[in-house]
Amino acid sequence: MKRIGMLTSGGDCQALNAAMRGVVKCLANSGEEIEIYGFLDGYRGLIYGNFRMLGEHDFSGILTKGGTILGSSRTPFKTIKDPDENGLDKVDAMKQNYYKLQLDCMVILGGNGTHKTANLLREEGLNIITLPKTIDNDLWGTDMTFGFQSAVDIATDCIDCIHTTASSHGRVFIVEVMGHKVGWLTLNAGMAGGADIILIPEISYDIDKVVDAIKQRHEKGKRFTILAVAEGAISKEDAKLSKKEYKKKLENYKYPSVSYEVADRISQMTGQEVRVTVPGHTQRGGSPCPYDRVFASRLGSEAGRLILEGEYGFMVGYKNREIVKVPLEDVAGKLKMLSPEASIVQEAKSLGISFGD
Ligand code: F6P
Numbered sequence: 001m002k003r004i005g006m007l008t009s010g011g012d013c014q015a016l017n018a019a020m021r022g023v024v025k026c027l028a029n030s031g032e033e034i035e036i037y038g039f040l041d042g043y044r045g046l047i048y049g050n051f052r053m054l055g056e057h058d059f060s061g062i063l064t065k066g067g068t069i070l071g072s073s074r075t076p077f078k079t080i081k082d083p084d085e086n087g088l089d090k091v092d093a094m095k096q097n098y099y100k101l102q103l104d105c106m107v108i109l110g111g112n113g114t115h116k117t118a119n120l121l122r123e124e125g126l127n128i129i130t131l132p133k134t135i136d137n138d139l140w141g142t143d144m145t146f147g148f149q150s151a152v153d154i155a156t157d158c159i160d161c162i163h164t165t166a167s168s169h170g171r172v173f174i175v176e177v178m179g180h181k182v183g184w185l186t187l188n189a190g191m192a193g194g195a196d197i198i199l200i201p202e203i204s205y206d207i208d209k210v211v212d213a214i215k216q217r218h219e220k221g222k223r224f225t226i227l228a229v230a231e232g233a234i235s236k237e238d239a240k241l242s243k244k245e246y247k248k249k250l251e252n253y254k255y256p257s258v259s260y261e262v263a264d265r266i267s268q269m270t271g272q273e274v275r276v277t278v279p280g281h282t283q284r285g286g287s288p289c290p291y292d293r294v295f296a297s298r299l300g301s302e303a304g305r306l307i308l309e310g311e312y313g314f315m316v317g318y319k320n321r322e323i324v325k326v327p328l329e330d331v332a333g334k335l336k337m338l339s340p341e342a343s344i345v346q347e348a349k350s351l352g353i354s355f356g357d
Contacts, residue, residue, distance in 0.1 A: 001033040002307060005098065005106040008068040009042035009075065009114040013135045013147025014288035015296035016109055017062035017069055022300020023107055024059040030308055037101055043075040043117060046094045064287045077116040091124065098126050105312055107303060109133050111145070112335065115315065119332035127312035128328060129303050135284055137184040140334035141326035142317030146296040151178065151283040152188045158279040159193025159228060166224035172214060172266055172274040174227045176259035178283050181232045183338045185283070187348065190228030197225065197354045199262065201232035202338045204239035205356030210262070211269045213354035229259045298323050
């Protein structure tokens with residue numbers, strides 16, 4: 001008999017349900033007797049003992065379902081060791097609930113912040129297995145996270161739609177893509193959607209170079225220009241600021257987000273009309289794409305296998321086209337940035353895409 005706790009934490013993404021289904025199907029098909037404790041709304045459920053007992057049937061029919069059947073929330077790692085508003089020690093509370101229910105392990109699905117807390121729980125002696133979710137694809141130790149490909153598809157659809165309207169009007173269009181502090185999503189969606197200019201956090205942009213790229217297109221007789229701008233894109237001037245100075249700038253920021261600043265500067269410098277589209281949370285919504293369904297199912301299945309073997313303290317990841325287990329201590333606290341020297345960036349440049357650098 002295995003008693004498994006499960007939770008999904010942080011911003012949701014597609015294929016969380018597919019991944020959990022993978023874990024449960026693998027365990028159930030092994031013939032092992034299982035009890036599943038689904039903690040609700042992320043770590044909050046584990047802290048306050050808020051859970052539902054789930055059976056195999058709860059994981060049927062959810063392969064294609066977006067969101068998470070367990071609910072999610074953000075429980076910042078930064079304050080995880082601080083007592084809550086009633087003085088409760090949150091880490092201790094999570095341990096107590098784990099021991100009270102006599103769990104064999106916790107399966108935790110999440111991104112960067114989630115992994116820091118998961119690793120802390122491992123250090124505290126709990127058996128932990130994690131699965132890498134995030135549309136940002138910024139988790140260390142895995143080439144790919146589930147949710148990413150589905151988000152690429154949605155952001156690409158958005159750029160495709162902009163393309164048809166852009167071709168009717170002589171304008172500059174900006175599509176702002178999520179991805180937090182990294183550019184994986186923007187670069188992939190930008191390339192897939194045929195964006196002319198791609199601005200990502202890892203390559204700070206020079207607005208003069210951006211404007212040059214727009215002018216060059218104009219001179220070639222192109223009526224429109226499409227920019228894919230990462231929500232974390234940063235100008236060369238801003239990249240030079242200290243953390244404190246940058247924070248100060250943001251306090252008095254007059255734009256809703258970076259794309260509007262880029263748009264404003266382009267229209268001032270070129271006199272051209274610029275339109276901004278922000279697909280926002282739609283990028284995390286809807287059904288997982290087929291790739292993510294397969295990928296998350298594979299990760300879930302491997303997590304199930306590790307549980308059956310009693311191998312804990314790992315994130316199940318993907319390296320060089322293989323499903324692998326990665327020690328949690330190697331994953332926690334590291335960000336997987338996109339290198340400006342990566343071949344995909346060089347290839348994009350060869351295609352004529354400007355990064356404004
Ligand atoms: O980490 C996933 C993500 O969607 C990021 O791309 C984005 O910056 C952030 O979450 C948005 O967070 P929230 O849903 O809390 O607004």
